[in-house]
Amino acid sequence: MKLPFSRVVHDLRGLSSRRFVELLAGHVDVTLEGARLVERAARGELDWDEARTEMTAVEHRGDELRKTLILELASAIVTPIDREDLFRISRSIDDVLDNLRDFLRECDLFAIEKRTTMLPVAAAIGEAIVGLREAIVVIADAPGRISERSLHAKKAGNEIRRRYDAALGELFAGELEMEVLKVREVLRRLDVVGLRLGEAADALSDAAVKRSAGIGPVTPIES
Numbered sequence: 001m002k003l004p005f006s007r008v009v010h011d012l013r014g015l016s017s018r019r020f021v022e023l024l025a026g027h028v029d030v031t032l033e034g035a036r037l038v039e040r041a042a043r044g045e046l047d048w049d050e051a052r053t054e055m056t057a058v059e060h061r062g063d064e065l066r067k068t069l070i071l072e073l074a075s076a077i078v079t080p081i082d083r084e085d086l087f088r089i090s091r092s093i094d095d096v097l098d099n100l101r102d103f104l105r106e107c108d109l110f111a112i113e114k115r116t117t118m119l120p121v122a123a124a125i126g127e128a129i130v131g132l133r134e135a136i137v138v139i140a141d142a143p144g145r146i147s148e149r150s151l152h153a154k155k156a157g158n159e160i161r162r163r164y165d166a167a168l169g170e171l172f173a174g175e176l177e178m179e180v181l182k183v184r185e186v187l188r189r190l191d192v193v194g195l196r197l198g199e200a201a202d203a204l205s206d207a208a209v210k211r212s213a214g215i216g217p218v219t220p221i222e223s
Contacts, residue, residue: 017080017140023069024086027093028133030062034100035129038190039122041104042115048108055101062097066090080139081146081207089136089207092200096129096193103189110182117167117183121190124160128197131156135204143211150204157201160194 034055041051069090073079079086135149167187171180 019072020069020076020080020086021137021140023065023072024089024093024136024139025133027062027065027069027090028129028136030058030065031093031097031100032126032129032133034058034062034097035122035126038100038103039119039126041107042119042122044115048104048112052101052104052108055104059097059101062094066094080143081204082210085203085207085210088203089200092196092203093132095196096200099189099193099196100125103186103193106186106189110186112179112182112186114171114179114183117171118187118190120163121160121167121187124156124163125190125193125197128153128156128160128194132197132200135201139207143208146204146208146211150201150208153204154198154201157194157197160197161191164191164194 037046037051037054037058040046041048046054070087073083073086076083131149131153135146135153138145138149164187168184171183171187174180
């Protein structure tokens, strides 16, 4: 007995949703590992060069997950949300990990000593990444909650900017010296992380709008 086309699409969409959510959530989990490395280094639990070494392995796993997602996205018959939005989310997550890597590289290069100022910003990044993951996991099981969760993720990302501004205020409240200027430079990397997380949340929000309008979830392969 042949199944109705709508049933086939429904079944394919379910499998596709779970697979893409698995890949995105895995990439976010790896990125959270990178954020935790930054936080530990900011606390002084790791030397900058130790954190950089560990980040190399983390980044490699992130690259492999993104590569897999892109390859599967190119051949997917259906996607749980708009194909372009899936790519945008993945790219933003990748940019977050890249900026965390560059933050550690620059801290090591500049031999940053004043670490405590950046700790609240690093902690906010971890919180925002967790919020983004919570927004991603509902794509498969509760798509109606994507908008709600993406808004929470966006707010968590905005908290990074608030803590960044507070860190700058604390930094420049003291004597202006070379260490202050070096810390200002590396703090900017963490601010950029917040911007990239906000872009990922925006992509999720756009996907939710398209889905509610009946646009995008089913995306046939281009001939």
